């Protein structure tokens with residue numbers, strides 16, 4: 001884990017600001033964020049509620065545009081991309097895990113997992129195969145036909161993780177993926193993220209739990225829209 | 240994402256909201272069903288007139304006195320003028336002059352009351368030649384037709400229409416019985432089969448037919464005027480040739496220089512159908528217009544529900560975008576949904592229209608003829624409505640930014 005930051009950067013942020021306007025009130029959620037994340041790095045973003053973590057992740061995931069600043073993703077300036085190109089970036093390079101799972105309630109687990117592959121134009125038979133393989137990887141090989149409503153919260157989040165990894169994206173963005181889970185399920189999901197990291201994926205994890213942050217290689221602490229500390233994690237004895 | 244995926248996703252969405260989808264389609268269902276039925280009514284009415292006129296015979300030219308070519312195309316003075324004579328009919332029958340005429344039947348007609356016992360019935364009393372039966376392609380239900388010699392001698396014989404026979408003799412066999420018209424007693428020698436025209440109330444089955452000379456004696460008429468000359472042609476191809484020949488012949492015989500001043504008119508069965516259907520058509524155009532408006536309202540209903548659907552499924556849209564759906568794909572998905580609603584509404588509407596076309600004639604005694612063209616057109620229109628009114632909601636969905644869509648509650 002020496003000198004990960006000299007590896008090729010996948011994320012480069014410079015002077016990122018985000019101002020929300022609702023009516024006459026403007027609110028500056030990010031006030032100049034500069035950082036970079038190297039390929040294969042496992043970063044946890046921590047900070048109090050309302051500090052701008054989700055705002056940052058939405059920008060990293062190309063779901064939202066910064067008001068100011070530049071975001072270079074894998075060498076490409078995001079600001080210059082069209083909505084269609086951004087869709088392709090989200091589809092091919094990024095896997096999302098949301099705090100609220102965001103699964104389609106009417107569809108079975110494997111149909112949820114295959115969704116990114118549908119938009120990638122993968123043929124149907126291969127999609128099903130890969131979706132089931134991904135579900136098996138997260139330990140849900142037996143529940144592929146169940147709808148989200150028939151699964152526990154932890155299982156639903158594992159479906160979401162399977163959906164994030166099914167396209168084998170270079171980067172996984174997880175916004176409080178364990179926020180709605182008990183400690184057992186939290187361990188399951190974090191174990192999956194560890195595996196993905198082991199397989200060389202870049203992971204940006206947002207959390208406000210210290211134990212969760214401790215699983216990462218590097219912690220970014222954000223407060224009032226600014227990164228206040230950026231420290232490598234010194235691993236304890238346990239794992 | 241290919242179109243098959245798009246369609247499948249759209250089908251799933253329509254299916255997931257079954258009740259709402261059905262209610263959304265309702266406007267289009269009603270619109271399409273009413274268009275199909277109103278067009279069917281128009282066609283049915285036309286068919287009815289056509290049947291009635293076809294029941295006159297086949298390949299007929301109908302020559303009537305009086306001029307026909309006023310601006311509205313209606314036949315002015317039908318039967319009232321006395322410009323056609325028996326001699327005209329004989330001239331037309333001359334195979335050298337009008338080679339395309341196969342057979343000619345002049346007819347005189349008067350409305351008179353016929354008495355049988357103590358039953359009194361007013362009907363059309365017609366004098367004609369023996370050829371009438373063939374020219375008019377009529378057949379006898381009982382008895383016989385009058386002979387050439389009876390026609391020549393002015394024998395006191397009469398053949399009754401089927402309705403007339405049942406009015407006068409209610410159930411009993413009329414053949415061999417006598418009737419009295421204008422003080423003259425005639426023997427009933429036959430009864431005609433029903434004309435087979437589908438419509439009720441046609442005069443084709445209410446008549447008393449007899450030789451021309453018998454009728455002249457009966458009415459005391461000394462003129463040789465006739466009210467109609469039926470000319471049967473060999474087949475439909477020679478109708479216009481025969482038309483020309485008769486026109487030329489009668490203009491010459493009546494000493495008229497210009498066809499515009501003709502004191503007679505020649506109608507084909509087709510032209511009679513056109514004239515008789517014109518009022519019906521106005522009504523059915525009007526009704527179809529009303530039906531078309533209800534279709535439009537149905538289309539707006541689709542748009543309304545699609546807009547609601549976009550708002551309601553905003554998080555789904557956001558998720559799909561986060562997972563890599565392009566604006567185009569999202570737009571296509573919603574457009575496909577609207578099209579499916581339109582098309583399914585159209586199909587159901589056609590189904591109801593077809594069922595209605597079986598049931599309605601039983602209730603209102605009006606035939607409904609379904610036309611393939613109107614049905615196919617209706618299907619096209621319903622699809623176009625779905626697409627047309629789906630464009631706006633679809634573009635709204637396509638333009639949503641992923642984060643706003645994801646975050647909204």
Ligand SMILES: Nc1ncnc2c1ncn2[C@@H]1O[C@H](COP(=O)(O)OP(=O)(O)OP(=O)(O)O)[C@@H](O)[C@H]1O
Pocket residue numbers: 020021022027029047048049050051052053054055056208
């Ligand atoms: N769409 C919006 N319009 C206006 N203000 C917003 C909007 N989204 C977020 N904010 C504000 O921006 C700030 C940062 O929000 P953000 O969601 O990034 O916080 P967070 O760090 O993820 O908090 P939490 O830990 O509670 O999820 C908050 O004060 C929030 O109220």
Ligand SMILES: [Mg+2]
Pocket residue numbers: 053054055
């Ligand atoms: Mg948050």
